[in-house]
Amino acid sequence: MINDANELDDGAVMRADICIVGAGAAGISLALALIEAGKSVLLLESGGLQAEAATQALYDGETADARMHPPPDKYRQRRFGGSTTIWGGRCMPLDPIDFEQRDYLPLSGWPIRYDDLAPFYPRANTLVEAGRFAYTAETAYNQLSQPIIEGFDSPRVTQTTLERFSLPTNFAVSYGAQLRAAKNLNMLLHANCTGIRLTADGSAVDHLDVATLTGKRFQVKAHNYVLAAGGLEVVRLLLASRDVQKNGVGNDHDVVGRYYMCHIAGALGTLTITRPRSAVWHGYVMTPDGVYARRRFAITPETQRELKIGNFIARLHFARITDPAHRSGILSGLYLAKSFISYEYSKRLHGDEKRTFKNWLLHVRNILFDPFDTLAFLWHWLTRRTLAKRKFPSVVIPSRANRFSVDFHSEQQPNPDSRITLTDEKDALGVPKIRIDWRYTDWDIETVAKALDVLADELKNTGCGRLEFDRTTLPEEIMRYGAYGGHHIGTARMGHDPATSVVDADCKVHGVSNLYIASAAVFPTSSQANPTLTIVALSLRLAQHLSPAKTPA
Numbered sequence: 427m428i429n430d431a432n433e434l435d436d437g438a439v440m441r442a443d444i445c446i447v448g449a450g451a452a453g454i455s456l457a458l459a460l461i462e463a464g465k466s467v468l469l470l471e472s473g474g475l476q477a478e479a480a481t482q483a484l485y486d487g488e489t490a491d492a493r494m495h496p497p498p499d500k501y502r503q504r505r506f507g508g509s510t511t512i513w514g515g516r517c518m519p520l521d522p523i524d525f526e527q528r529d530y531l532p533l534s535g536w537p538i539r540y541d542d543l544a545p546f547y548p549r550a551n552t553l554v555e556a557g558r559f560a561y562t563a564e565t566a567y568n569q570l571s572q573p574i575i576e577g578f579d580s581p582r583v584t585q586t587t588l589e590r591f592s593l594p595t596n597f598a599v600s601y602g603a604q605l606r607a608a609k610n611l612n613m614l615l616h617a618n619c620t621g622i623r624l625t626a627d628g629s630a631v632d633h634l635d636v637a638t639l640t641g642k643r644f645q646v647k648a649h650n651y652v653l654a655a656g657g658l659e660v661v662r663l664l665l666a667s668r669d670v671q672k673n674g675v676g677n678d679h680d681v682v683g684r685y686y687m688c689h690i691a692g693a694l695g696t697l698t699i700t701r702p703r704s705a706v707w708h709g710y711v712m713t714p715d716g717v718y719a720r721r722r723f724a725i726t727p728e729t730q731r732e733l734k735i736g737n738f739i740a741r742l743h744f745a746r747i748t749d750p751a752h753r754s755g756i757l758s759g760l761y762l763a764k765s766f767i768s769y770e771y772s773k774r775l776h777g778d779e780k781r782t783f784k785n786w787l788l789h790v791r792n793i794l795f796d797p798f799d800t801l802a803f804l805w806h807w808l809t810r811r812t813l814a815k816r817k818f819p820s821v822v823i824p825s826r827a828n829r830f831s832v833d834f835h836s837e838q839q840p841n842p843d844s845r846i847t848l849t850d851e852k853d854a855l856g857v858p859k860i861r862i863d864w865r866y867t868d869w870d871i872e873t874v875a876k877a878l879d880v881l882a883d884e885l886k887n888t889g890c891g892r893l894e895f896d897r898t899t900l901p902e903e904i905m906r907y908g909a910y911g912g913h914h915i916g917t918a919r920m921g922h923d924p925a926t927s928v929v930d931a932d933c934k935v936h937g938v939s940n941l942y943i944a945s946a947a948v949f950p951t952s953s954q955a956n957p958t959l960t961i962v963a964l965s966l967r968l969a970q971h972l973s974p975a976k977t978p979a
């Protein structure tokens with residue numbers, strides 16, 4: 427059932443087998459698996475059914491460098507469904523190399539292997555509504571789909587792995603009815619966890635403090651507690667709870683909040699394909715089970731090891747839309763529609779370039795000279811994106827000149843100086859706000875630079891084209907948009923050693939017997955992959971741990 431915490435008595439004590447804090451992708455997946463296993467679950471959710479400004483303001487905080495990282499109340503949503511209410515739905519699993527200890531990447535190596543998580547990916551894929559767990563062209567399509575570039579057969583760069591797309595599934599919409607109908611689940615909306623209260627010896631959670639914005643305060647007592655409040659908020663709750671462990675819960679070794687990773691992502695360079703246009707396909711191909719999917723270029727694990735670089739993928743992309751020289755009415759339309767596009771999506775499309783009247787005129791000219799393509803695109807967007815339940819994932823524009831930019835997504839190194847801390851300022855419920863000091867390293871830049879070199883070499887070697895980019899401005903171009911917005915990774919990392927990790931291989935906080943974390947916060951390394959599918963898979967694995975033998979994978 428779903429209730430509202432505002433209707434509870436002040437000072438009430440709520441009880442359950444398991445209390446989950448946060449009803450986003452992680453919390454809802456975990457709750458669904460646990461109620462199926464017969465556990466009694468109390469799911470605390472800060473938000474309501476819709477976005478509410480006062481609740482969203484609880485996410486306010488600071489960033490050390492506004493150019494490098496968006497403010498903490500952007501790129502996350504404090505409401506039922508969490509950030510799945512606005513996510514893009516791009517899904518893919520991590521790769522086996524992501525779990526390995528790589529001698530060239532300090533602090534790499536998960537305490538679990540890919541094979542430990544593999545049994546949970548298929549159900550995770552179903553929950554995100556991305557169809558079958560089939561992430562190669564060979565396994566996903568009955569007949570092989572067209573490669574990105576025919577004839578591009580490289581031993582160092584593959585073009586057979588896929589990204590598949592969720593609806594994108596808003597977990598509140600898709601699973602609200604199931605949660606409402608469950609007799610062994612009580613979900614409380616407007617219930618903000620404000621503190622984790624430990625027993626006097628610090629070895630277990632005694633209870634959670636919970637508050638509403640209308641002034642109600644109550645406690646939750648459970649056998650086990652799971653923080654599923656997102657990769658930034660989990661840190662905030664651990665650090666803000668200092669009454670027993672003076673540095674915050676699980677933070678004896680000052681690890682909580684450190685090693686914060688996003689992804690390094692952007693679009694750069696000019697990739698000119700010298701094969702005929704018919705030999706090039708950079709759009710989506712629907713899988714037989716009705717899911718949008720597309721191939722990407724990926725640097726092979728062997729090449730990553732040889733070059734000592736991180737994981738990296740890339741796709742063909744359109745030219746930078748801010749520059750009217752592209753002459754595309756569609757791109758100019760997107761440029762002029764900036765005010766209708768949300769902050770999260772316009773940031774990467776438009777960047778922070780200053781708008782001039784001359785540029786505006788040139789964009790208008792592009793639209794006037796390209797009316798048929800522009801209208802066809804608008805129709806496509808209305809029918810296949812705006813009105814469709816399964817939405818066309820992104821703007822794909824064929825290039826008449828066979829010329830593209832390279833849209834990349836790459837791994838970041840775990841860096842202790844990249845971190846989340848608390849400020850002296852408090853939110854409306856008295857919880858200290860966060861400060862984000864996101865950093866990147868030379869290795870992060872090197873990964874992209876060397877991967878682009880490999881891609882350029884292989885395009886040349888296979889006679890498929892050429893990739894050109896300006897080496898003198900490459901680091902600035904790579905970091906043009908700073909941290910990739912909504913991926914909050916590594917802040918409560920998983921590991922065997924409490925000196926360099928916060929949770930163990932079961933996602934249990936070291937030294938606290940009944941406190942767990944379900945979030946990308948626990949990823950020790952960031953991979954090239956968008957995180958949500960793996961967040962869900964890890965949540966299902968945690969459900970099995972909390973309810974052994976009863977929870978199906």
Ligand SMILES: Cc1cc2nc3c(=O)[nH]c(=O)nc-3n(C[C@H](O)[C@H](O)[C@H](O)COP(=O)(O)OP(=O)(O)OC[C@H]3O[C@@H](n4cnc5c(N)ncnc54)[C@H](O)[C@@H]3O)c2cc1C
Nearest residue numbers: 448450451452472504505508509514515516619912956958
């Ligand atoms: C614009 C955008 C696009 C994205 N696109 C993709 C994509 O294509 N692919 C992908 O894999 N990922 C994507 N993501 C990331 C994805 O949304 C997150 O990885 C995912 O939502 C994280 O799930 P979560 O459950 O850990 O956290 P969240 O979804 O953030 O859920 C946390 C929940 O906890 C609640 N909460 C917070 N604090 C408290 C508290 N103190 N007490 C009680 N409840 C609390 C919140 O209200 C929220 O419901 C995108 C994100 C954004 C913003």
